[in-house]
Amino acid sequence: MAVEPSVIAETKNAVETKRLRADAQRNRDRLVEVAAAVFAERGIDASLEEIARRAGVGIGTLYRHFPTREHLVEVVYRREAEGLCAAAGELAEKHPSDVALEQWMQRFVDYIATKRGLATSLRILLTTNSTLFSDTSGRVSQALRQLVEAAVADGTIRGDVDASDVLHALSGIYSAPDTPEWRDRSRRLVKLLMDGLRFGAGKGAKKAGE
């Protein structure tokens, strides 16, 4: 019933938390990685014992690192968000900017899929600590902005839209009901949006290529 405030502290200090012993750090990383996979595969209610087992550690180790399920879920979610943001840069290097945008948005669909699941389980935490989602969503939309601006700048998508338009267009992904077809429907939405963005590419940019 009582929600521990320590969660907040823990996450804020994450970067400068006291150095873990090498083995501890290894186990912790492993756990987060495995947890991400297991949550994706089995859903958010997956057994923590399975996670420990697959990570090759005892259940006690899992609990030492993540005193509650929510702690683990939160860390997984943050990692997911970071991965998504990092992908923006990587995709931008490897692909034409419109393709980069498209692929990133497809990945965004997956991200939202997890986010939905996690939200259910984090609900209790969130009522107390609501920096989590605002934190990450800021950085995610920053990543999107970067991609959209690049694509507009080199004329691979139309110039009369900006990142917030795109985000708005994507909002259907958030709000669509949690049906089995959700993911496919969302993928189609991204394609549709992309076609719309490509249509008339090169025209109407506020700044014509310099």
Added chain:
Amino acid sequence: MAVEPSVIAETKNAVETKRLRADAQRNRDRLVEVAAAVFAERGIDASLEEIARRAGVGIGTLYRHFPTREHLVEVVYRREAEGLCAAAGELAEKHPSDVALEQWMQRFVDYIATKRGLATSLRILLTTNSTLFSDTSGRVSQALRQLVEAAVADGTIRGDVDASDVLHALSGIYSAPDTPEWRDRSRRLVKLLMDGLRFGAGKGAKKAGE
């Protein structure tokens, strides 16, 4: 994850649900009664096995009657609300109308105490089926109205207030934080309110006693 719509149906038809076998009905009643006591004593997370044990039935029987914890909690809550409403009539018969009102409000504090606990556990259900609270709160405020009007009518409390004023004044009980002192604080609030209501009793009633 999926929330069963059957809960709604089950409750609506509660009155005319197919007759249970005598032993089944006995067990069911017993379970609800015991559950109310155990929830009050141990909190909403009390062990269902303890409830079954104390009710003298097997855990299987509990689960047959109440397939999820939430089902049980809901029934307990409805029973609580009914008891509160019924108390209005009983208190009105046994006591002067201002005393009846005061005692009822004290009981109301207990009711809210459970309601808070239950709300936590029912949250998931409530997002789907929100008739529960509106249902009961209508009847509860009806009970309050009856008491307030009687007390105004016979001049034991002041006449320039009505039931909704009193309910409004009680809202502090709802919204106060869930601290250990909550109950005492709420009891004092009721006393305070009662003093206010008695002050100037007999004056200013819209209708002087007929």
Added chain:
DNA sequence: CACTAAAGCGGAGGCGCCTCCGTTTATTAC
């Protein structure tokens, strides 16, 4: 009353949660 079908019972068993503490391992100091 006896008989039968249907309804209901109950607890064993499998699984997951979480804690506790004896054992192991990394790190630090020498």
Added chain:
DNA sequence: GTAATAAACGGAGGCGCCTCCGCTTTAGTG
């Protein structure tokens, strides 16, 4: 290198959840 110590490990064990199904009881019928 070794020793000392703090940090971390891991899994046994206790408890609760929930399902499943062989056994018991009730309600109906003649």
